Amino acid sequence: MAANSDKMLHDFSPLLKHYKDGRIERLSGVDVVPPSVDPKTGVQSKDVEISPEINVSARLYLPKNPDRSKKLPLLVYFHGGGFLIESAFSSLYQKHLNFLVAQANVVAVSVNYRLAPEHPLPIAFEDSWLALEWIVSEATDEWIKDYADLNHVFLGGDSAGGNITHNVALRAGTQKLDGINLSGIILNCPFFYGKDSIGNEGADHFIFWKNFNNKLLPYVCPSMSDCDEPWINPAKDEKLSSLGCKKVLIYVAEKDFLKDRGCYYKEILNKSGWNGDVELVEVKGEDHVFSVFYPDGENGTAMLKKVASFINE
Template structure:
């Protein structure tokens, strides 16, 4: 990088995630290889990309397990990838291989959401990392439960938060501060412990929370 070029100056650096240069360019530390949708002849799982919201380019990748009966129904798994706001994709080779295996072994219809990333899109556009999105979706579903009739309600069995990224420990957080233009440390998106009334209304009875020992955002879990 040419140090005499003023646009090459790094104005913000989050190790492991991204750098932001003075000219607005974003350089991610980690890139992913693209995996196209495919049919797996061994497991019988088929994947397909579907555009949900064209104007916002919201896309999902569906993973359909092998069908053995004409009227067969599958449990639905909604999956959001992690990446600390800023990296990875629903179309990466890493996640594509995992979702194929997951759909085959658990016999579920997996819906993998491709969402917009920070820092180009500030929170709530990316709505934090994958585990946080799952939490926020459960929170919204629980809030809407009383508005629905009995026949309209979904049966939400459980929620798994893999490496979630929450606050509430009063430590300044450089990732959240940069990626969220209006960082409210006690908001329900970021600090669920400050809103026990919302947690008590969750409509699922099982929640699994996992944190990674070497994850740079492990303290947020």
């Protein structure tokens, strides 16, 4: 082994380590499980290629015994992981989507977008928009054609995936995509940030995460000028009122560093002139994306029921 092989260039533990010799070591979210028929929920899944030439793909989900005579809402889901780790094919997201699809009785497309640093932002946003274009294209998969109602489409995601959800929904409001009606978005502990601290972001027990984010953001988006760019700080976005849906559900967790940003998002959205309804739910005693890690826990189950109601009301 070369003498410099273990020297660190960037350390984003517990997500990723980037060594001076160019090696990138992802510390979690690297496992891959095959699609299946889930024995607990009866949810079916399968994998599809969206754009094989750039390695963009997805895992599709169908609830147990879908009825062809009554099409179901379509949920397009974007996984979290700080734009650095995880995939639509990991065991964590396979379990989460199985429970979510079963509870909400939806067809789901879990998008496998490309990750930084090999593919820096805005590539994840472009890949995610490409997934929407694929859904309405003539080549769309038969599960979507036969079972999904494209007049009843929702976007959802956790953490970085919540950020992607917002940015794709904003693009949908400014760049119309024929063939899809975006009904609403679901933001689970969304990853927003800003140059100046708000709420409890400056508290001593959050110093690690504040420093972490200050280093992470220019790493995943080297072209950014500062942490107030609109893609990460919607309060600085003059186009916020153009958000391309009529309702928004935001979940935040009491112990999460990102909680105040989620609350602030509701505030600025209401003040922006956007013509829609936004609801915020804060879950006591929980931390970041608790429902992804424990979808079958008490609070995770309650959240999935709320999401199901939001989609189907």
